[in-house]
Amino acid sequence: MxxxxxxxxxxxxxxxxxxxxxxxxxxxxxxxxxxxxxxxxxxxxxxxxxxxxxxxxxxxxxxxxxxxxxxxxxxxxxxxxxxxxxxxxxxxxxxxxxxxxxxxxxxxxxxxxxxxxxxxxxxxxxxxxxxxxxxxxxxxxxxxxxxxxxxxxxxxxxxxxxxxxxxxxxxxxxxxxxxxxxxGFTYPRSKRIALGVMLLDPSMLLVNAMNETRERYPDVRITVLSGTYEQLVNKLLREEIDFIIGVLKKTAHVQELEQLPLYKESYCIVARRGHPLHRKRSITVEDLQRYPWIIPPAGSPRRQAYEHLFSETSLPPALIETYSLSTMRITLADSDMLTVLSWVEVLSERHFGLLSALPFEISCDEPLVGMCRTKGKEMNDVQQYFVDAFSKNAQALSRG
The missing domain is CATH 1.10.10.10 (Winged helix-like DNA-binding domain superfamily/Winged helix DNA-binding domain)
Known part of the structure; x- marks a missing residue:
């Protein structure tokens, strides 16, 4: 009722x-x-x-x-x-x-x-x-x-x-x-934003950008859809979403889509607070091998970072393979397992207080995070404001 x-x-x-x-x-x-x-x-x-x-x-x-x-x-x-x-x-x-x-x-x-x-x-x-x-x-x-x-x-x-x-x-x-x-009011297109985010999206940046956009445009309606890159590209081509935000990838639709880089992604090794490795002043690859891991599916940038980390030695046991950040959070909080997360996700996790990054630098290619949209399609004022807010927050966090 x-x-x-x-x-x-x-x-x-x-x-x-x-x-x-x-x-x-x-x-x-x-x-x-x-x-x-x-x-x-x-x-x-x-x-x-x-x-x-x-x-x-x-x-x-x-x-x-x-x-x-x-x-x-x-x-x-x-x-x-x-x-x-x-x-x-x-x-x-x-x-x-x-x-x-x-x-x-x-x-x-x-x-x-x-x-x-x-x-x-x-x-x-x-x-x-x-x-x-x-x-x-x-x-x-x-x-x-x-x-x-x-x-x-x-x-x-x-x-x-x-x-x-x-x-x-x-x-x-x-x-x-x-x-x-x-x-059930249908908002005019000029007051709507429909965006697609890839699994394990930069949620902190999204929330900050959405809050800033709502401050500027109180009656905006923002719809967020998540999925794989292929799923979101299909929605973009059907005009079900306005743009995609996430790690930029090569696409077969080069004639129809354009990609705009926003910032470089970097990765951290993450464990629960109080993990034994937090007590070590210096962590080696051998130390990381002693613990089981949660890894994302093959082909993802995080999976590539994980494999690059152990490229000169054997891979440690990977007990769980998932894209679900909530599954990672709960599992890591109750175990000594490790995983790879982006620096944006690590900052977001501070709100929960369960996980923290280990003092170990992952040296690997840093993928570009950006926006993918239909080529030649102009953004309205609301959409442009959101993209600018997202980019500004990303640059501020990367400098911090």
Whole structure:
């Protein structure tokens, strides 16, 4: 079941969207600015989307915010129409009256209208009868009119209650549709990034670049797909992704694809914290031979680094062969096994505190990490910003 926003949240959103200013909205709604801001954040959390772009001149709906506003205005208009017959001589505006109504009160009225019994309505909603009666009577009190009547066959809604229940049911359907529509919102291509990353990707650089891009473009939608180089190239050629980030490789599609180098990869030997080799001041190849290894599949740059390391002697036992970084992490943390990781992955592993690099330098060819994209295809501003952020972070880490 979807979490659905309440009427007050929709009203706050509408006011901020119309006035394009939180201060003006807080004055119009007689609330503090923090209360308005908190309400907007709560609505964004429910809908799973950034609804406003904030800058020095004001607060403006994003693409998805504008789409949400169209639906929200219809919901508020329907609520205002529903409250119109109830306002009578009262000075309170219909929409202000509607803002007092909670979703639980709306659902209570709908259930009582359909079930003709407090008990049956409570069972339908999965709540206690006491909770249902509390919601039902509070709604009646807030609206200042009779919504229920006792009959020989049980509790029923009055004619006014019947009309209001049907209106509430329509509004509830529109609210659920709002959530589904926004959560499934298809972003314009200018606000989307779909990137492919090879297995054992440079996750720390990706996360940093994605965070920076979202800071600059709050309504961007970033999709990350992982796979082998061949799988990702096929997706790139079918335009399912915008570009690939990872170790650059020779490709048979030289006429269709171009590769842009970003930085040189280097490798480290990694073990669990507290591994016996961490106590040695100087580590030799013979020391490394005494321990079992986790290695990536044949043909990968890490596998080549591993084989180069022992090119003048026999290979140590390789007990596990995998691309899975999580498998490596868990296995290494509970054993004295060793593996080869990139310097970027070692930096990422510091967050977990389980693994660390051994003081041993691997002398081998350093492969280029970069971006592969369709030849001649221009990147939009959002994609270019992401690539620049990724490259900047890579260069900063390599210097560190």
């Amino acid at each position: 979807h979490t659905v926003p309440n009427i007050w949240q929709l009203r706050v959103f509408d006011c901020v969207a119309r006035l394009e200013n939180v201060t003006k909205a807080s004055i119009a709604l007689s609330r503090t600015q923090p209360a308005i801001t908190s309400c907007i954040f709560a609505l964004e959390k429910i809908l799973g989307a950034t609804l406003f772009e904030r800058n020095k001149t004001g607060i403006y709906p994003t693409e998805v915010g504008a789409a949400a506003h169209i639906r929200i205005k219809k919901i508020l208009a329907a609520l205002e129409d529903a409250m119109q017959p109830l306002s009578g001589e009262r000075t309170i505006a219909p929409l202000a009256m509607a803002s007092r109504i909670t979703r639980s009160q709306m659902l209570a009225l709908i259930a009582i209208h359909e079930c003709h019994s407090f008990r049956a309505a409570a069972v339908k909603l999965g709540i206690t009868e006491a909770s249902l009666q509390r919601s039902a009577r509070t709604l009646e009190s807030n609206l200042g009119c009779e919504l229920y009547r006792n009959t020989a066959s049980g509790i029923k809604t009055t004619s006014l209650g019947d009309d209001l229940a049907l209106r509430f049911k329509s509004i509830e359907s529109q609210s659920v549709a709002l959530v589904e529509a926004i959560q």
